[in-house]
Amino acid sequence: MRSYVSTVLVLGWALCTSSAFAPAKLASQIDLLQSNEQSTTTSLHAMTLYGSQGSRSPLVNWAANELELDLEMAGDLGRNPHPFGQIPCLTDDGDIMVFESGAILQYLQAKSKGDVAPDKSAAISSWISWANASLDPICFLETPDGKVYDTGLKSQNKRIAKLDDLLSDSSYLVDDEFSLADVAVASYLLYVIQFFPDVDLMRWPNIVEYMKACASREGYGKAFGDRVQGYCVSRLSEMQKSGGKEKKLFGVF
Template sequence: MNSFLLATVFLQFASALTLYGHPGTRSPLCNWGALEVGIDIKMGDLSKNPHPFGQIPCLTDDNDVLVFESGAILLYFLDKTKDKLSPSEAAAIQSYIVWANASLDGICFLETPDGKVYDTGLKKPNKNIDKLDKILEKQPFLASDQFTLADVAVASYLLYVLQFFPGVDISRWPYVKAYMKDCCIRPAYAKAFGEKVQGLLLSQLESEATPKKLFGVF
């Protein structure tokens, strides 16, 4: 196969993934994950969003693949890139992605019976976050000594708290706070969420000042 055909095949593969999402929702964490693992995606027309419940984020791939929910999308990215990982690393990343959606979400965001977020559980002590702090005391990242999709999943929720509830005091978890800063400062985070969001979050993580609220609760 000549170089032109190889380039054509590559471009077809690179453009096969389409993400339906919007800033101010959970979809930028999918953009972040894709950037970190080198997966090319394009943004889809929201009027054509194929999510069965009409929500975002939603991802399509070739061969009629449809993936919805942010955690499932990160797991799909993991499946496409796990050949670069050891079995233990892949398993750990998968576990943390599921934990972020199944447990951390409910800690970070307290909801009314009809599903509206009204507060964050990070305003009070929490045994699970205590444990997370102890884990991060011993290692810089969660599933490996390198940043992975596990950190995209967990750090996204933690950083979303500061977006929607600016000024929350997380100093009782110093290693979690340092971890959040290390994740937020990454170039791919700025590209996915915007440099303005990154700058305002870093200002919170570096000082006790309360910055302006970025946008409404999702």
């Protein structure tokens, strides 16, 4: 701010000593300086995501796309402020830091411009938490040291069956409208068919249709890329046509 004021004073003196001086000219130059400074400040404190395509961070990009929030990708992951150095991690307004994908989604929901009724907001938050706490361990089975070795979606599961039942008369999870609840839940389900391409999900036909609808969204394609989107939509369509009997031995990764 001090440099800006000094520049204005110098500019004013220079213009005042010029034969071509006019008050309007000085005002226009000051407006230009103010605009430039505001632009620089916004850039320095823009919402920034530390992440990569090979991680869970694209689901954060998907959420930002759906909410029409501006989100910059960090150029240097070495400056990631996450206490354990993991991604995704979000910074905002210079001194705000949020980590864990579920927490980031809830932060974005709170930051969005749209007015969301308290009951709907509570439902969205609940589904985001459920995706991280309950769905993730079903989708990805891990060894004691945290390495994923399989998916729990290769066999019957009561919670997944209940989810399929809920989707039998609703296209999306909250008020039959797409929300960040669907970003959270659908992201994990769609990751499964990317990493385990031979998985058979047609025992839950409503979930397959739900996954296909979510993967077909423009915001998903922008976040995950055309290749991933095309693979997911194609794979789910094949499941529906074959009734889950055909197995694919290759995936997107």
